[in-house]
Amino acid sequence: MRKTWYEKMRDKPGYPKVLTLEEGFPCYNAVHKMGADPGDPVVIVNPSEVIPLMAGIPQGKVVTIIEICKHIALKHQVKGCCSLVTGIYTMTIANAVEECSANGTHVELVEIPWWRTLKSEGYLNEKYPGGQETQKAHLEAEGFKVISRGSKYQVKDCQDHLVEL
Numbered sequence: 001m002r003k004t005w006y007e008k009m010r011d012k013p014g015y016p017k018v019l020t021l022e023e024g025f026p027c028y029n030a031v032h033k034m035g036a037d038p039g040d041p042v043v044i045v046n047p048s049e050v051i052p053l054m055a056g057i058p059q060g061k062v063v064t065i066i067e068i069c070k071h072i073a074l075k076h077q078v079k080g081c082c083s084l085v086t087g088i089y090t091m092t093i094a095n096a097v098e099e100c101s102a103n104g105t106h107v108e109l110v111e112i113p114w115w116r117t118l119k120s121e122g123y124l125n126e127k128y129p130g131g132q133e134t135q136k137a138h139l140e141a142e143g144f145k146v147i148s149r150g151s152k153y154q155v156k157d158c159q160d161h162l163v164e165l
Helices: 028-033 045-055 065-074 083-103 131-139
Strands: 017-020 041-043 146-151 152-155
Touching: 017 065, 028 065, 041 065, 045 065, 045 083, 065 083, 131 146, 131 152
Parallel strands: none
Antiparallel strands: 017 041, 146 152
16 A cells, blocks of 8 residues: 555655765755765754744745755754755655645644645746645735746745745
């Protein structure tokens, strides 16, 4: 039987895990842009570290996966956080919220404003529930200006709306 989004959101044994950054890591480029170099310690997190950060974004503010990663790296006293894994967890959490909302289960999750969590540079996430269009509708309903960038959408002046974690 296929796992539900909620089941996929459970913490993984052995994580968070601190690893030494190598150039071959799937998230190397993103972590390197955050200031980590080969040989530096980086962390791979569990969903339970991402959930409260997504849940705490107030109306009128947004956060990017990069800001979440920087916050988590600081917490673990390392140079970086794997944005690939963190991005997978933000997508999993968003889908779990919608799944629980539809099923009337785990009401504590239903209040998480997942649409306020953006990809780097303020881009919307096509893997969120309903794709970019649903995220765009939520953000515009809160007063954000969302602009088209080819086939993608971006929150205009995203940096002016970032929450401080």
